[in-house]
Amino acid sequence: MSVAPTCRLCAGPVHQWMDLGRQPASNSFPRPDETGAERFFRLAVGICADCTMVQQLEAMPTDHMFRADYPYRSSTSDGLSRHFEEVAGWLRRTELTGHTDLVVEIGCNDGVMLGALGAAGVRHLGVDPSAGAARDAALRGAEVRVSFFDEAAAIAIRAERGPARVVFSANTISHVADIATVFRGVDRLLTPDGVFVFEDRYVGDIVEYAYFDQIYDEHFYLFSVRAVDAMATRFGFELVDVERISIHGGSLRFTVARPGARPRRDSVTRMIDDEARYAIGEYETYRRFARQIDRVGTDLVALLTDLRAAGRRVVGYGATSKSATVTNYCGIGPDLVPFICDTTPEKQGRLSPGMHIPVRPHAAFVDPYPDYALLFAWNHAEEIMLKERRFTAQGGRWILYVPQVHVV
Structure with missing residues (x-):
């Protein structure tokens, strides 16, 4: 009898439910003379029997996925551009109300949101490993550090700019197989009463509407509210709010804070109860x-x-x-x-x-x-x-x- 692989987050047993076969880096787009150098991996997906996190069983190395020439640009979609401009306005109204408040965006891409915040005079910094995307962000007036976000990057940012009132990320946190490195960085960077806000695709919608193509190398995790609640607790934080958003066919906006720093909204409990009703955590x-x-x-x-x-x-x-x-x-x-x-x-x-x-x-x-x-x-x-x-x-x-x- 084979032994089930273990969860990247809680070390519980992960049971495979789908194998989508041999898959390439989804944003590689080789030139005609480069096809022999493509990197492939087995795209198999499972669910943890303990924390219910849906995750891939093998991880494509991040340096193969997010290179200097990473071609994706948020601004090519009018809908995404409007969404991130709305997010910028929401953050200014709710969190970034002081003239010295700092927001750090993990995976800022071409800086649609940060450009809007910068134009309003908000202190900001984007962190993105793609030099090409960072150049495009700079053209929008956004300040970007070209690197992955981890504990070392967070320490350097805090030394240079001070603590962040908000750490924000959209469609990025689920990409990081070793997600503990992100939370250690957030812990180093965030003010005592600050928030870590991240948006990502919702596994409940993916299952309900059969969005199977949302499963690809970059989406190492597919988030449910129950699994993110357990994840936040494991890394010393608390999930205090969750909100449905329509982007990407159905996503959630999670708000995480230090324990006791913010009241926990009813939305969290309500959605966890809904997930239990619809068996979102069941194999x-x-x-x-x-x-x-x-x-x-x-x-x-x-x-x-x-x-x-x-x-x-x-x-x-x-x-x-x-x-x-x-x-x-x-x-x-x-x-x-x-x-x-x-x-x-x-x-x-x-x-x-x-x-x-x-x-x-x-x-x-x-x-x-x-x-x-x-x-x-x-x-x-x-x-x-x-x-x-x-x-x-x-x-x-x-x-x-x-x-x-x-x-x-």
């Missing part, structure tokens, strides 16, 4: 999810194969990180999807990770329009479909695969 819930993933993959390949046989032209829309999971798990290559269009210059002229589908500029989508567009960026569907009204007006159809394969 069998995830096994059912795995079977649903299998059905989606089979149906998507069947649809694309039938469209090819009928002479229909299908192209991909949005060379997202998520698309790596879909294409590699389902075996979708250039024979079924000749190219993916994307507006990010850093991805254009390159190939999709693993399956090597060419990535082309948006101009390739409109000249001429395809018969069908496989929407990998489904979390921005409303924004994209509004932008591409002419495509649908000329008879174009969208293929989506969550929560099931369907055509609109």
Whole structure:
């Protein structure tokens, strides 16, 4: 009988519920002459029987995922830009009310939020390992330290700038397999009454709506409220608030503070109770999810194969990180999807990770329009479909695969 792997957080037994096979670094996008140097790993996912944290069983090394040329940019989405500008306003109203207050953002990317705070005169610092993203953030007026965030970085930041009233992060904390290093850094940096606020995708929504492509190398953990509550306690903090937000198809905003520093809001207990009601912490819930993933993959390949046989032209829309999971798990290559269009210059002229589908500029989508567009960026569907009204007006159809394969 094999021994279950142990949880990265509490050392409890982790039971595998899905294996999505051999997967590449989801944001690698090699040039045509670089395909032989790609790094792959086994994307298997399990749930801890003790703390219920959903986690990958193997970790892609962080220096393979977050390189100097990391191509993702938050500002390419109007919806994300608006969201982070709203977050900046919310922080100014609620936490950053003193003229000397400091906010540190972990994984600031191209500085959409920090640029808004800097323009308002708020003391700030971003921490991001991507030199390219940091350069773009600087163009927005944001101050960035190019490094990973850990205890050593936090000590250096505090020595240079003093303690932080707020440590903020969006869609980053779940990326760090050794998450204890983050909490040690937060402990070093945060004021006694400060808060650590982080947003991340919610595993409850991922299961309910079959967002299986939210599982890829960067999303080492999939957070539930119960698991984050246990995680915060384990590292000497307390989860004091949780709020649902719509970004990325369904996310949560967690607020963590030092024990006793803030009152614990009813939202935490309420959501933990809801998770128990819907069995979010149960192994069998995830096994059912795995079977649903299998059905989606089979149906998507069947649809694309039938469209090819009928002479229909299908192209991909949005060379997202998520698309790596879909294409590699389902075996979708250039024979079924000749190219993916994307507006990010850093991805254009390159190939999709693993399956090597060419990535082309948006101009390739409109000249001429395809018969069908496989929407990998489904979390921005409303924004994209509004932008591409002419495509649908000329008879174009969208293929989506969550929560099931369907055509609109």
